[in-house]
Amino acid sequence: xxxxxxxxxxxxxxxxxxxxxxxxxxxxxxxxxxxxxxxxxxxxxxxxxxxxxxxxxxxxxxxxxxxxxxxxxxxxxxxxxxxxxxxxxxxxxxxxxxxxxxxxxxxxxxxxxxxxxxxxxxx
Amino acid sequence: xxxxxxxxxxxxxxxxxxxxxxxxxxxxxxxxxxxxxxxxxxxxxxxxxxxxxxxxxxxxxxxxxxxxxxxxxxxxxxxxxxxxxxxxxxxxxxxxxxxxxxxxxxxxxxxxxxxxxxxxxxxxxxxxxxxxxxxxxxxxxxxxxxxxxxxxxxxxxxxxxxxxxxxxxxxxxxxxxxxxxxxxxxxxxxxxxxxxxxxxxxxxxxxxxxxxxxxxxxxxxxxxxxxxxxxxxxxxxxxx
Numbered sequence: 001x002x003x004x005x006x007x008x009x010x011x012x013x014x015x016x017x018x019x020x021x022x023x024x025x026x027x028x029x030x031x032x033x034x035x036x037x038x039x040x041x042x043x044x045x046x047x048x049x050x051x052x053x054x055x056x057x058x059x060x061x062x063x064x065x066x067x068x069x070x071x072x073x074x075x076x077x078x079x080x081x082x083x084x085x086x087x088x089x090x091x092x093x094x095x096x097x098x099x100x101x102x103x104x105x106x107x108x109x110x111x112x113x114x115x116x117x118x119x120x121x122x123x
Numbered sequence: 124x125x126x127x128x129x130x131x132x133x134x135x136x137x138x139x140x141x142x143x144x145x146x147x148x149x150x151x152x153x154x155x156x157x158x159x160x161x162x163x164x165x166x167x168x169x170x171x172x173x174x175x176x177x178x179x180x181x182x183x184x185x186x187x188x189x190x191x192x193x194x195x196x197x198x199x200x201x202x203x204x205x206x207x208x209x210x211x212x213x214x215x216x217x218x219x220x221x222x223x224x225x226x227x228x229x230x231x232x233x234x235x236x237x238x239x240x241x242x243x244x245x246x247x248x249x250x251x252x253x254x255x256x257x258x259x260x261x262x263x264x265x266x267x268x269x270x271x272x273x274x275x276x277x278x279x280x281x282x283x284x285x286x287x288x289x290x291x292x293x294x295x296x297x298x299x300x301x302x303x304x305x306x307x308x309x310x311x312x313x314x315x316x317x318x319x320x321x322x323x324x325x326x327x328x329x330x331x332x333x334x335x336x337x338x339x340x341x342x343x344x345x346x347x348x349x350x351x352x353x354x355x356x357x358x359x360x361x362x363x
Contacts, residue, residue, distance in 0.1 A: 011263070013228070014177050015153050018160050056149075058264065085148040106152040111159050 004028035006118060007048040009039045009065065010083070011057050015106075019052055019083075022111040026118060034058070036065040043075055049122045052114065055084040066098040079121035083109070142323040143192055150185040154178055180224045184259065191252055191327045198334045203249055205335060207242040207357040210250070210275035210286045217254040218273055221262075229267060232258060235274035235289075242357040243275075243284040249331040250286070250352070253339065256324045257288035257350040265290035265347065277356060287342075287351035328352065 006028050010016035013034065020030040031048060033039035035058045039051075051069075055062035062082070069075045079101045084090065087105035095103060102117035157178050161171060194203075214234045225232045243250070254273060261271040269291035278285045325339070328350075332339045337354035 012149070012153060014181070015156060018156050018174075021160060021163070021166070085145075085152050106156070107148060109156075111156070111163075 004050070004118075004122060005031065005046060005048040007031045007033060007039065007042060007046070007051045009033045009036070009051060009057065009062070010054045011035060012054075018111075019114055022114050023118065025115055028118075036060040036062070036068070039065055040068065043069075047074065048078060050118050051078055051080045052118070053080055053082050055082060055086060055090070066095070066100070070098050081114070081117045081121060083114070139323075139326075142326070143188075146188060146323045147185055150181045150188075153181050154185070157181070176227060180227055184224065187252075187255060187259070188324075191256065191324075191331075194249070194252065195327055195330050198330060203246040203334055205244050205246055208245050208247050208250060210243045210245075210284055211237050213247065213250055213254065214273035214275055214286065217251060217258055220255065221258050224259075225262060225271070228262060230262060230265065231270035232262075233270050233272055235272045238274065238276040241277055241281060241284060243286070244355045244357050245335045245337070249335055250354070253328045253331050253352045254286060254288060256328045257352075260324055260350065261288050261290035264292050266292045269347075278353065281356055281358070283353050284356045285351050285353050287349045289344075289347065289349040291347040325350075 004026055006023060006026075008016045008019050008030055010019065010032070011034050013032070016032050016034075020032070023030055028049075031042050031046060033042055037059060042048075053062050053065065057065075060068075062084070066080070069078065069080070076099060078099060080099045081102045081104065082090065082095060082100055083104045083106050085106045087103050087107075090103060092100065092103045101121040104113055104117060157174050160166070161174055166174070211234070218232045218234050221232050258271060258273065265271050271291075272289045273286070274289065275284060275286045277283070329339050332352045332354070335354050337352050339350070339352050341351070342349040
């Protein structure tokens with residue numbers, strides 16, 4: 001099996017780096033985008049196995065990116081994991097049609113939760 | 124107080140608390156994630172040191188916000204007297220204070236050339252807080268390779284002093300700018316189009332400016348934005 005590729009869309013680069021450090025256990029390749037536009041640029045070149053997505057982003061937010069992804073046949077299939085400080089205001093049921101497989105609350109999640117969510121989504 | 128006014132004030136309080144808690148969540152969540160990350164014993168010592176520094180810098184940012192909130196609550200008690208201040212010097216102090224945070228994020232903050240600015244009638248601490256707020260905000264929106272610049276200049280034939288924080292980055296979309304302008308100094312609300320931003324920082328800066336008989340504003344540029352505070356220039360000073 002080829003190396004896993006995970007796109008991290010997170011406006012705080014330190015938190016993005018933290019996710020990347022945590023995901024090292026999966027021996028995956030991580031791509032980083034600080035906003036939805038950067039994410040789309042990356043997605044024009046690469047098709048990751050999974051996307052870790054923040055909701056509050058500069059410019060178009062994470063919800064806009066979800067709509068954008070769903071509108072492309074190939075990108076709509078990529079499993080998405082939402083990591084947000086406002087996870088308590090969202091529900092997985094409403095996000096599932098957008099390919100969201102897990103909803104993690106940044107304020108309570110453990111580093112292992114990210115690994116477990118990715119593992120469950122792609123492996 | 125009439126019932127209507129009471130209800131409005133309560134709604135304002137709830138909205139303020141909502142915005143404050145939202146704004147504090149992001150740095151606290153980041154500190155927690157970084158601290159949990161330190162439990163990984165395989166992280167090299169140098170990386171560990173870097174994460175520890177990030178924890179300190181993010182905590183300081185959160186603490187600045189809590190201090191601002193406390194100060195807003197005390198504004199009405201007139202704890203903050205006005206005096207002639209050198210705005211250029213305050214810009215230097217703010218740049219100096221934020222340099223470690225900017226450097227850790229791989230960015231630069233600097234003070235622009237003096238442009239005939241006079242002393243400003245302001246409260247040193249409040250003016251510093253307003254500029255810290257603007258500069259902290261600029262850190263998130265400026266391009267990686269462009270410095271953020273603080274600058275003081277006289278306006279209105281020397282009647283006013285404008286101290287601004289200029290960032291260089293992509294032009295802010297008109298729709299977001301309109302929303303931003305409408306909330307300069309107004310009650311904070313969650314703005315989903317801007318990360319980590321409920322408009323609370325601008326609201327606090329507006330309150331601090333008003334306590335100095337000043338106003339805040341913003342100018343949209345083709346390549347970024349300037350957030351500024353206008354205060355009265357010190358025109359009538361006597362020798363002691």
